[in-house]
Amino acid sequence: MPQFGYPATRRDNFSEVLHGVEVADPYRWLEDAKSPEVQGWMKAEDDFARARLAALPGRDKLVQRNKELFYIEAMGIPHRYGSRYFFQKRDAKSEKWVVYAREGKHGADKAILDPNTWSQDGSVSLRGWKPSWDGKKVVYKVNANNSDESTLKVLDVATGKTSDIDVIPGGKYASPDWTPKGDGFYYTWLPTDPSISTADRPGFADMRFHKLGDDPKNDVLVHERTGDAKTFLNTELSRDGRWLFANIEHGWSGTDVFYQDLKEKAPRKWKQLAEAKDGIFDVTAYKDRFYVKTNSGAAKWRVFRVDAANPARDKWIEIVPERKDATLTSMSIVGGKLSLGYLKDVVSKVEIHELDGKLVREIDLPGLGSSGALSGDEDDDEAYYSYDSFTQPAIIFETSVKTGAKKTWYELKVPVDTTKYTVDQEKFQSKDGATVPMFVIHAKDMKKDGSAPTILYGYGGFQQAQTPGFRASIYPWLEAGGVYVVANLRGGSEYGEEWHQQGARRQKQHVFDDVIAAAETLVKLGYTRPEKLAIRGGSNGGLLVGAAITQRPDLFRVGLCAVPLLDMVRYHRFGSGRTWIEEYGSADDAEDFKAIYAYSPYHHVTRGTKYPSLLLLSADNDDRVDPMHARKFAAAMQASSTGGVVLLRIEQHAGHGGADLVREWVEKLADEYAFALNEMR
DSSP: OOOTTOOOOOOOOOEEEETTEEEEOTTGGGGOTTSHHHHHHHHHHHHHHHHHHHTOTTHHHHHHHHHHHHSSOEEOOOEEETTEEEEEEEOTTOSSOEEEEEESTTSOEEEEEOGGGSOTTSOEEEEEEEEOTTSSEEEEEEEETTOSOOEEEEEETTTTEEOSSOOEEOOTTOOOEEOTTSSEEEEEEOOOOTTSOTTTGGGGOEEEEEETTSOGGGOEEEEOOOOOTTEEEEEEEOTTSOEEEEEEEETTTEEEEEEEETTSOSSOOOEEEEOGGGOOEEEEEETTEEEEEEOTTOTTOEEEEEETTSOOGGGOEEEEOOOSSOEEEEEEEETTEEEEEEEETTEEEEEEEOTTSOEEEEOOOSSSSBOOSOEEOTTOSEEEEEEEETTEEEEEEEEETTTOOEEEEEEOOOSSOGGGEEEEEEEEEOTTSOEEEEEEEEETTOOOSSOSOEEEEOOOOTTOOOOOOOOGGGHHHHHTTOEEEEEOOBTBSTTOHHHHHTTSGGGTHHHHHHHHHHHHHHHHTTSOOGGGEEEEEETHHHHHHHHHHHHOGGGOSEEEEESOOOOTTTGGGSTTGGGGHHHHOOTTSHHHHHHHHHHOGGGGOOTTBOOOEEEEEEETTOSSSOTHHHHHHHHHHHHHBSSSOEEEEEETTOBTTBOSOHHHHHHHHHHHHHHHHHHTO
């Protein structure tokens, strides 16, 4: 068995019996990241991985190309608050996005939040921001090491000063909503008490109101904690400040919606509008009406209008019915009308409707790509939307809701000739007969002789649709003669809630069957062959990679596995794991355990098996998916595989989404592509 000179790793003879099954766990000791032994092991593994990666032929060329593609100017959609326009921008030399305020539509731009200046090593990040409706203040979230943990702060736009008083730790799940006067905001607060375990903390979240200038310790409790770590509690305040909502999300399966009329005298009571047992509800209040986007009784979603004075469920009026041929994915109220975003065969459609549901028009998009509902004020005719595709960098349009007139507000310029490439949408049959699509991006002159190095990317979970958006990161791979594939696996929202449920909980194996069928189809159609095929994914997609290479090691040459879940028997005990129980199930439940244990990648690493070469990409401060998954899987694979090398690369000062620095993305992507190309030779 090839050893590759791996760092020494202790293997224990540890197991436990769960639901009558003996479950081996020889690397449980690697769960304790604070242990000096584990710290030493992590450093040795990272040093080993980086030394091999740095020496790979062609890596320096990839680094240089990545710099050309990533160090470019980019801008986000503008939002008007008061007389100011706010937007994010990153200039060609910047590592991080900066928030700007523009005085008037054509006035001067002023950088108001620049996280590039917050730390010398770039480890402090901006996670989210929300201006007050008059544009005078901004509440924003500061994150250390790009982890999910956040502290809320408040900026005065005119002076550029951040308040010393309005500083609120515990903003991990906060999405603040300002009052119309801008004198305070509602938010979700999470205790920072270290005696509360990370896994239990979501159940301790509550809803509060912060009045500017007051000590946050005295913030008013608005909604008590749920006590259930499997739920998310979030708040929403209507634009006019009248309707306050408390939404309790039960994973990705249902929403309890409660509301208060703030015109009523205190003390007020919460009234329930919708129940989680009926489905997911997304509510927008406008002029004493509630507009409800829901999958209740409609797998592909529909819209109801509810009279706030008579909100009983049997009084709801359906204004946009469910469609058979398209999935409703987004909704907004802009310019006094409904804007709706749809996916039809994973391609975006955007429509404008009257508030009674009547279709006004469909927005003309430039091609087969990705877009969504309009962004703008509920009473303002001016609105914005973006469009991009695999071969079209993002374009931001300004439009009139009333007339449909539009003009380009910003167009991303990327130094790549996209005209050399084309996109095929292939459809294939999965193991159970389900038809699944995938996008295949390749050079127009490519010959389908099976010789092209190919990356198959997938996610397959949490209702996340993989739409045809522009990815500058795939072009170095395409320019190297490669093929890049994005598979629309079950578990996503591409075809509605049934599509999601077919890839969730005890149906999760369908996702892995889908990606295996996708790989077999790519080989059958001549795009590639197993020796030239890599599978790539992160987070839930990292689970996909782990399951695919342990179930069909013969089908792939390389695995690129980022911030993954891999020990599914114990995932719910770490990080944010309990909030995912509705998606995966829990090994504490006998029937869930049976399904989970059948595919859990860590538990299916078999000694003496020729596994694909594997690059695991972990992060030292990932507080969402605990890095123990990557550590344990790396140890098991290094001890067991007779195939390619297994590397564990650990990014420093990085959370689940990476280090939030262009230079880190440049290096990480070069490592991935150089590793895959060299292992395929």
